[in-house]
Amino acid sequence: MEKKLFMKWQGYPVEKNILYQDNTSAILLEENGRKSTGKQSRAINIQYFFITDQVEKGNAKIKYCPTDDMIADFMTKPLQGEKFRKFRDLILGPQD
Structure with missing residues (x-):
């Protein structure tokens, strides 16, 4: 997200960071966080939900590719x- 600020300071228009993903399960996990997880993904550490936090804050958007x-x-x-x-x-x- 620091790159977004850098580009903004340079005068470039920056909207949202777009993250392209080709795995639909990963998209669900990134957009919904723990709400979309089952027992198998229970052990995922909280640090891996950084993307989920950024999507919720509106700083990033996930698109299927x-x-x-x-x-x-x-x-x-x-x-x-x-x-x-x-x-x-x-x-x-x-x-x-």
Whole structure:
């Protein structure tokens, strides 16, 4: 959230932080906190509910992003073929 303040101080219009998520269970947990958890997630430490707190305060918004469009996968998963080329071109620009 500090980045939001920094951008605001630089004169850029900043609305909400948008967090893209491709896991619907994680979206429920982030938006509803402990209300959407069952016995299996009871052991989750309170520090992991930071996102839930930010959503409740209106500082962040969760949006669903299909797995095939999740650009973060380029940095976190070993992609091959068409998916690799698609994300590479999005990040680095089209390659000849």
